[in-house]
Amino acid sequence: MAEFYCSKLLGKFEQCLHAVTTKDSKLTYHGSLALHTGEAANEIISNRLEMAQRLGADIDAHFIVANQTHSDNITVIESRESKGWHTIEDAIENCDALITDQKGVVLTILTADCVPVLLFDSKKEIVAAVHAGWKGTKADITGKTVGKMIEVFGSDPEDIIAFIAPSIGRCCYEVGEDVAQHFMDTEAFDKVGEKYMLDLPLINQKQLLDAGLIAEHIEMSGQCTSCEVEKYFSYRKEQGCSGRFMSMIALTF
Structure with missing residues (x-):
């Protein structure tokens, strides 16, 4: 049984290390990797070290861990040091996307339904990790992260490989009109009575295309965290779970 879920596209590049943890990773303490959800810190740290x-x-x-706040804030990591890995106290504050050109720096995203997006510029050798819930998606954090890669490192969007990792799917992500109204100009929802079934992965894919990525360079996992709750943590399906799985990307070192 595989310990990690990986992208076929990103897996073609030996200079890029990436992985998504699952409940199948069989970490000692129930598989969660989040320090901010109230679980015993020593158990989470043990899981992180075992996973690494x-x-x-x-x-x-x-390893870089951010204090994710559903913002469109992006941080460029410029030095080789860990943040938020051994303690939540030094996590990157108020940030939902990380970018680096530093080898051996692992960018991480913690989720239990939101959309993790991993990016790799195969020519400039830049990596990025994005956390996109509906608020971040509304703010186009994924497209803005590509824009930051262009601005800071001179990336060409056509050289960027993207992996949209497991997240809650259109099949299970029911929202009210208060949320759906922000995405009415897309075809990424189905109306069911007074509710809407929203497709956040599809919207993030469109944002990547709008940012200049080539369609063939974007891989969708197609896995719904709610449908596959035996494999991934799902806040909705588990009615407020404290567990989070981790999506990671780095330049090999």
């Missing part, structure tokens, strides 16, 4: 060892990134790597 299995990933082969336990010795020389530096």
Whole structure:
């Protein structure tokens, strides 16, 4: 049984390390990797160290964890040091997208339904990790992250490979009109009575295309965290779970 879920597209590039943890990863303490949800900190740290060892990134790597706030704030990581890995106190504050050109720096996203997006500029060798809930998606955080890669590093969008990792799907993501109204100009929802079934992965895919990525360079996992709750944490399906799985990307070191 596979310990991590990976992208076929990103997997073609040996200079890019990436992974998505699952409940199948069989980490000692129930598989969660989040320090902010009230679980015992020592157990989460143990899970993180165990996961890093299995990933082969336990010795020389530096892990970056952000205090995700459903914003469109983007942080460029310019040095090789860990943040938010051993303690929540030094996590990157108020941030939902991370970018770096530093080798051996693992950018992480914690989710339990929201959309994780992993980006890799195969020519400039830049990586990014994006957390896109509906608020971040409304603010186009994914497209803005591509824009920041262009602005800071001179990336060409056509060189960027994207992986939209497991998240809640259109099949399960029921929202009210208060949320759906922000996406009425898309075809990414179905109206069911007074409710709407919203497709956040599809909207993020469109934002990547609008940012200049090539369609063939965008991989959709097609996995719904709610449908596959035995494999992924799902806040909705589990009615407020404290667990979070982690999506990661780094330049190999």
